[in-house]
Amino acid sequence: MKILHKDMKHGIVKVKVDGREDLWYLESILESEDVISGMTERKIKLGGSEEKSKITRITIFLKIKVEKIDNDAALRITGIIVDGPEDVPRGDYHTFNVIEGTVITIEKKQWTKYSLKKLDESTKNDSINILILAFDREEAIFALLKNNGYEILLDLKGDVAKKDVEEKKGNFYKEIITQLTAYDSKYAFTSIVLASPAFWKEYLLKELDDDKLRKKITTASCSSIDESVINEILKRPELKTVLDKDKSTKEGALMEELLEGVRNDNAAYGLKQVETKIAAGNVLVLLVSENLIRKARVNRTYLDIDKLMNDAESINADVRIISSEDAAKKLDGLSGIAAILRWKENYS
Numbered sequence: 001m002k003i004l005h006k007d008m009k010h011g012i013v014k015v016k017v018d019g020r021e022d023l024w025y026l027e028s029i030l031e032s033e034d035v036i037s038g039m040t041e042r043k044i045k046l047g048g049s050e051e052k053s054k055i056t057r058i059t060i061f062l063k064i065k066v067e068k069i070d071n072d073a074a075l076r077i078t079g080i081i082v083d084g085p086e087d088v089p090r091g092d093y094h095t096f097n098v099i100e101g102t103v104i105t106i107e108k109k110q111w112t113k114y115s116l117k118k119l120d121e122s123t124k125n126d127s128i129n130i131l132i133l134a135f136d137r138e139e140a141i142f143a144l145l146k147n148n149g150y151e152i153l154l155d156l157k158g159d160v161a162k163k164d165v166e167e168k169k170g171n172f173y174k175e176i177i178t179q180l181t182a183y184d185s186k187y188a189f190t191s192i193v194l195a196s197p198a199f200w201k202e203y204l205l206k207e208l209d210d211d212k213l214r215k216k217i218t219t220a221s222c223s224s225i226d227e228s229v230i231n232e233i234l235k236r237p238e239l240k241t242v243l244d245k246d247k248s249t250k251e252g253a254l255m256e257e258l259l260e261g262v263r264n265d266n267a268a269y270g271l272k273q274v275e276t277k278i279a280a281g282n283v284l285v286l287l288v289s290e291n292l293i294r295k296a297r298v299n300r301t302y303l304d305i306d307k308l309m310n311d312a313e314s315i316n317a318d319v320r321i322i323s324s325e326d327a328a329k330k331l332d333g334l335s336g337i338a339a340i341l342r343w344k345e346n347y348s
Contacts, residue, residue, distance in 0.1 A: 001025060001122035004103065013119065014105040017098060020234050021243065023075040025122035026098065028290075029115050030069055030106065031297060036077060037063035038104040040096050042088070060085055064094050074099045100231075112302065113309035114293050117321055129187060130242060133180060134195045134222055134229045135204070140176045142183060143230045145193075150230055153183065173207040184213060190249060191242045195220040195233050218242050248324035255327045258287060261340050269338035271304070277339050278311045285340040286312040290323035292336030305337065312339075 001022040005014035017023065030036070041057045064079035075098040081090055098104060108115065130145040135156075142153040156179060158172035180192070194201050194217050201219050208214060220238040222229050233239060261267030268277045277283050288305060296302035309319050317339075322328050331338060 001119075003119075003123060005105075008111060011108045011111060012105060013111075014103065015119075017100055017102045017104075019100055020239070022100075022122055023071055023098060024240075025118050026075055027069055027071045028118045029122075030066055030077065031115075032066055033109070034066045035063060035082065035107040036066060036079070036096060036104050037061065037083070037107070038096065038102070040094070042094060060088070062088065062094055062096075064096070067093075112306045113313075113319070114288075114302070114306065114321060117319070128243070128246065129189055130191045130193065130246060131180075131183060131187070131189045132193045132195065132230055132233055133176070134225055134233060135176060136196055136198075136200050136225045137172060139225045140172075140179075141225060141229060142179065144187070150234070152230075154179065173204045176204060177208055177210075181210065181213065184216075189216055190246045191218060192216045193218050193220055193233060193239060193242055195222045195229070195236075197222060197224055218245075244324060248326060251320075251322050251324045251327035254285070254287065254320060255322070255330050258285075258334075258338055258340055259330070262334070262338075264344070266341050266344045267338060268341065269334040271308070271335070271337060274337055274339045275308060275311075277341060278308060278315065278317070281315045282341050282343060282345065283312055283315065283317040283339040284342045285318045285320060287320050287322055287331055287338050287340070289328045289331040289336040290321055291328050291332055293321065308337070 002016040002018055003013060004016055005012070007013075015026075017026070038061070039059055040062050041059055042062065043055055043057055045055055061084060062081055063083035064077070065082050066077055066079040068078040070076040070078075077096040077098060078093060081088060081092050081094050083090075096102075096104065128145050132143040132145055132150065134141045134143070138158045140154075140156040140158070142156070143150045144153055156176065158175070183189075184192070192213070194204070196204075205214070205217070205219075218238055218241065220233055220236045222232050222236075258267055262269070268274050268283075274283070274286065278286070286309065288309065293302065293305060296305055312319050322331050
């Protein structure tokens with residue numbers, strides 16, 4: 001996601017959606033009572049009488065107060081109109097359909113620590129280490145996935161003659177695998193999305209005898225290999241699975257560190273314990289479950305958690321919001337909030 005304008009004094013942030021992943025971040029950032037604005041399509045009725053009237057869509061600027069958020073093929077944000085053209089009634093409902101390329105402005109009475117962290121995550125380029133490889137028997141495109149899009153590393157052309165398809169095809173697979181191995185050696189990918197039309201990906205996997213690489217691969221389908229193929233794959237459900245897996249691996253390692261700290265009296269959990277450790281300056285990493293945050297937002301008890309996160313950052317602690325399923329479940333078992341300590345305290 002790209003931040004186009006930021007005025008935290010007035011609680012205003014203007015953003016541009018660069019990819020599907022940004023919709024997931026926006027879903028986390030937005031909440032009821034926020035105000036969003038931007039250009040949007042709205043149905044209007046042209047003509048005088050009912051018989052002669054015609055329904056058409058026009059693009060206008062609107063501002064709405066958020067009431068409902070749905071994330072499906074697009075992010076649908078529904079709310080009451082609070083500003084717009086004079087002929088659009090205030091108090092009517094409107095839905096923004098947010099897709100790739102959409103520009104919206106978000107206004108909050110208060111940007112909480114959670115919202116700011118999600119906004120910061122959405123703009124980072126270096127937290128994802130995933131390769132997308134889209135290919136058929138004639139061409140292979142290697143793309144490095146980033147939080148705000150992707151970078152084409154290589155567009156590899158195969159020399160395939162129709163009269164000798166099988167032999168050339170096999171050679172091209174070996175060429176792809178050689179390049180894939182070289183890139184993995186350089187970038188050490190956490191995951192690889194292998195996509196092709198038809199059964200080309202199955203044919204390539206038969207040629208691949210590197211078990212280390214095979215364990216990183218998730219397969220997906222695409223319609224053809226052209227300039228739009230990477231954007232097509234970014235919308236595939238398989239990619240969300242890979243992103244969740246990548247996040248889960250990182251957060252799982254963090255949870256293991258926390259549980260080891262619990263076993264060795266080098267960790268604290270629960271609001272009261274964590275608050276005490278923060279007050280003493282003895283918190284290295286603060287872990288907060290996203291499930292806890294969501295419940296607290298609904299119950300309107302989130303401000304206590306937000307204060308703890310702010311206090312933790314004031315002593316230079318690393319604040320992590322845990323959202324992957326397995327890691328969050330483990331953290332929820334420890335009340336949803338815990339801390340890895342800077343030093344082991346002596347209770348003797």
